[in-house]
Amino acid sequence: xxxxxxxxxxxxxxxxxxxxxxxxxxxxxxxxxxxxxxxxxxxxxxxxxxxxxxxxxxxxxxxxxxxxxxxxxxxxxxxxxxxxxxxxxxxxxxxxxxxxxxxxxxxxxxxxxxxxxxxxxxxxxxxxxxxxxxxxxxxxxxxxxxxxxxxxxxxxxxxxxxxxxxxxxxxxxxxxxxxxxxxxxxxxxxxxxxxxxxxxxxxxxxxxxxxxxxxxxxxxxxxxxxxxxxxxxxxxxxxxxxxxxxxxxxxxxx
Ligand SMILES: [Zn+2]
Numbered sequence: 001x002x003x004x005x006x007x008x009x010x011x012x013x014x015x016x017x018x019x020x021x022x023x024x025x026x027x028x029x030x031x032x033x034x035x036x037x038x039x040x041x042x043x044x045x046x047x048x049x050x051x052x053x054x055x056x057x058x059x060x061x062x063x064x065x066x067x068x069x070x071x072x073x074x075x076x077x078x079x080x081x082x083x084x085x086x087x088x089x090x091x092x093x094x095x096x097x098x099x100x101x102x103x104x105x106x107x108x109x110x111x112x113x114x115x116x117x118x119x120x121x122x123x124x125x126x127x128x129x130x131x132x133x134x135x136x137x138x139x140x141x142x143x144x145x146x147x148x149x150x151x152x153x154x155x156x157x158x159x160x161x162x163x164x165x166x167x168x169x170x171x172x173x174x175x176x177x178x179x180x181x182x183x184x185x186x187x188x189x190x191x192x193x194x195x196x197x198x199x200x201x202x203x204x205x206x207x208x209x210x211x212x213x214x215x216x217x218x219x220x221x222x223x224x225x226x227x228x229x230x231x232x233x234x235x236x237x238x239x240x241x242x243x244x245x246x247x248x249x250x251x252x253x254x
Contacts, residue, residue: 003105003154004067005216018050021180025129025246028179029098030056032250036125038095044084044118045102049075060095085113087121094121100129104155111157119170124253126171132178132247133160138186141201143212144221152202152210164249171251180245187239190232198228 018026029051033041039060046052046064048071055062065080065087066072072079082088084102097118106114118126136158142149159167161176194200201223211218225233 003213018054022050024179025248026051026054028177028248029100029127032127033057033096036096040094041096041098042089042094042121044087044097044099046075047071051100052077084117085110087117089121091120091122094123095125097121097123097126099126103128104130104134104157104159107156115168119168122253126168126251127249129246129248130159131155132244133185134158135186135191137188137191139202140195141210141220143215143217145217145219146212146215148212148214150213152208154213159247161247161249168251171253174250174252176247176249178244178247182242183245184237184242185240186236190236194229194232198226198232199223200226200229
């Protein structure tokens with residue numbers, strides 16, 4: 001599975017570390033965990049455990065699950081190597097499911113399967129975090145090898161709080177909150193001008209790692225600003241506002 005090779009990359013794992021923004025998200029999640037007071041907590045798609053290793057569960061059992069075996073090696077608790085679309089956990093064994101920065105990485109079919117699987121656990125609560133109303137195309141890049149246009153972080157889904165209302169049919173959206181660094185959305189017609197006319201794709205540095213989902217190359221061209229992109233960026237800054245990057249939500253079983 002090619003996506004797994006991307007998440008197994010050391011550089012991808014190292015991008016996820018605790019900074020003041022992830023700390024803000026962690027504090028919110030720990031507040032919600034305390035309110036749920038679970039005996040069993042499962043973190044689905046825990047990655048390298050940057051959040052999971054810092055969850056506070058009073059006398060409860062905490063377990064992480066991820067499909068990247070190399071990420072799980074950094075986990076400081078019991079871990080399961082598994083896929084969100086085929087969860088190897090029996091129904092009624094989990095009190096709280098957390099799924100942070102995972103759902104946006106799934107295609108439509110995988111998202112459908114993941115929602116079904118998460119609901120099947122029948123936990124009283126589910127907490128998810130996703131990017132907040134992300135302009136997916138803003139973070140797109142063009143593979144110089146095969147020409148595929150893809151989101152650098154391999155995000156395929158966009159969520160806002162309205163979409164969350166209908167995400168889990170067996171659950172109701174109890175609360176949601178935004179947090180994290182402030183980012184700007186991009187007006188789509190301006191983005192099309194910037195990318196198609198200006199051939200200016202997302203800001204991308206050599207320090208950052210990505211991989212083409214089609215041909216798997218990690219040799220990505222670095223696109224420089226030009227007159228067209230400077231104009232569209234400036235115009236976009238006038239007509240849009242910044243908003244927090246993450247959307248966190250807690251669902252209660254109906
Ligand atoms: Zn490619």
